[in-house]
Amino acid sequence: MDALKSYYQYIIIDLTSDDINMRKIGISIDELFIKHENGFDHPESPDRIYVINDMLNQTEIIQKLKILKPRDATKQEILNVHTEKYYERIKSTKGKEKVFLDQDTSTNPFSFDAAMRASGGVLQSIDEIISKEIDIAFPLVRPPGHHAEADRAMGFCLFNNIALGAGYLLSKGFSRILIIDFDVHHGNGTQHIFEDSKNVLFFSTHQFPYYPGTGSIDEKGVDQGQGYTVNIPLSTGMGDAEYIKIFQEILIPIAAQYKPEFILVSAGFDSFIDDAMGGMNVTAEGFAKLTEIVIYLSEQLCDGKLIFVLEGGYNLNGLWECTNKVFETLLNYNKTDSNNLTESTKADSTIDEIKKSYSQFWKF
Numbered sequence: 600m601d602a603l604k605s606y607y608q609y610i611i612i613d614l615t616s617d618d619i620n621m622r623k624i625g626i627s628i629d630e631l632f633i634k635h636e637n638g639f640d641h642p643e644s645p646d647r648i649y650v651i652n653d654m655l656n657q658t659e660i661i662q663k664l665k666i667l668k669p670r671d672a673t674k675q676e677i678l679n680v681h682t683e684k685y686y687e688r689i690k691s692t693k694g695k696e697k698v699f700l701d702q703d704t705s706t707n708p709f710s711f712d713a714a715m716r717a718s719g720g721v722l723q724s725i726d727e728i729i730s731k732e733i734d735i736a737f738p739l740v741r742p743p744g745h746h747a748e749a750d751r752a753m754g755f756c757l758f759n760n761i762a763l764g765a766g767y768l769l770s771k772g773f774s775r776i777l778i779i780d781f782d783v784h785h786g787n788g789t790q791h792i793f794e795d796s797k798n799v800l801f802f803s804t805h806q807f808p809y810y811p812g813t814g815s816i817d818e819k820g821v822d823q824g825q826g827y828t829v830n831i832p833l834s835t836g837m838g839d840a841e842y843i844k845i846f847q848e849i850l851i852p853i854a855a856q857y858k859p860e861f862i863l864v865s866a867g868f869d870s871f872i873d874d875a876m877g878g879m880n881v882t883a884e885g886f887a888k889l890t891e892i893v894i895y896l897s898e899q900l901c902d903g904k905l906i907f908v909l910e911g912g913y914n915l916n917g918l919w920e921c922t923n924k925v926f927e928t929l930l931n932y933n934k935t936d937s938n939n940l941t942e943s944t945k946a947d948s949t950i951d952e953i954k955k956s957y958s959q960f961w962k963f
């Protein structure tokens with residue numbers, strides 16, 4: 600506890616009432632994001648966007664948001680992260696009825712354009728934040744991205760939207776970017792793209808062992824990037840208390856020492872309690888609390904520069920509830936509290952193991 604407290608000295612809770620309700624939140628939404636389809640009855644379906652859109656309208660949250668019309672990424676921007684051969688492979692699917700990229704990832708005639716616009720939506724959101732047109736962005740994009748490798752589509756993902764966001768920031772001179780990935784699946788693509796770099800710190804909580812198979816505690820980055828890949832592999836059944844404690848005891852101290860200049864979140868909601876694609880028990884309130892912690896970090900460490908990018912989340916009611924709580928938190932966040940640190944949780948042994956394993960890189 601004392602050791603942990605000492606790291607809060609880097610983070611000063613100093614939010615005045617003026618900060619409340621002053622944040623401008625931007626979303627990107629586009630018809631192309633619902634035109635991409637993997638095929639009949641596929642869980643990664645356009646309904647995912649429809650249900651979030653319904654939530655925003657039914658709750659009238661939409662009226663409080665700035666709606667961004669996303670641009671397309673350029674080929675050059677895609678090549679920041681992906682190989683030219685892979686870009687051409689995805690481009691070659693344009694206009695074709697159906698092309699299988701792996702056993703559960705396929706394209707329709709619109710998928711290439713959707714993927715270019717999804718990535719472009721992330722890059723444009725970053726520009727809007729840098730120019731202070733908005734404070735926080737949440738591009739509601741399909742297809743998702745974090746499984747996409749530099750040269751390969753995987754797990755419903757074509758271009759790696761979050762990695763392209765980080766690559767774009769690097770090209771603009773940023774040198775410390777924090778990616779937080781709370782999707783139930785490990786973000787293998789994101790990890791591999793940046794694992795030899797200390798300019799991008801990748802932090803991931805995920806079910807393990809599970810699809811895609813990567814994300815063990817021993818994967819800590821390579822060469823210059825050692826210590827800048829932080830994997831928190833979790834057994835099934837972890838819920839709000841475990842995730843919150845992991846964020847408080849592992850993420851906050853590491854982020855405080857890393858001092859990111861921008862925070863990107865791979866926001867996957869398949870760690871939701873009723874999502875059939877994962878075995879975790881995170882509730883909508885739990886996602887709200889994780890969002891609070893992330894906003895808190897961004898406000899204290901990088902002038903609030905924060906972007907959420909939609910990844911997984913396949914229970915449609917859950918997606919409605921979880922994104923509702925996240926948007927309410929983004930709009931109404933005041934300040935977080937850190938009162939739960941002494942409660943024991945099912946993740947305590949994992950937390951201890953991570954701290955020991957990473958003690959050569961970070962202080963806890």
Ligand SMILES: [Zn+2]
Pocket residue numbers: 782783784867869910911912
């Ligand atoms: Zn997922």
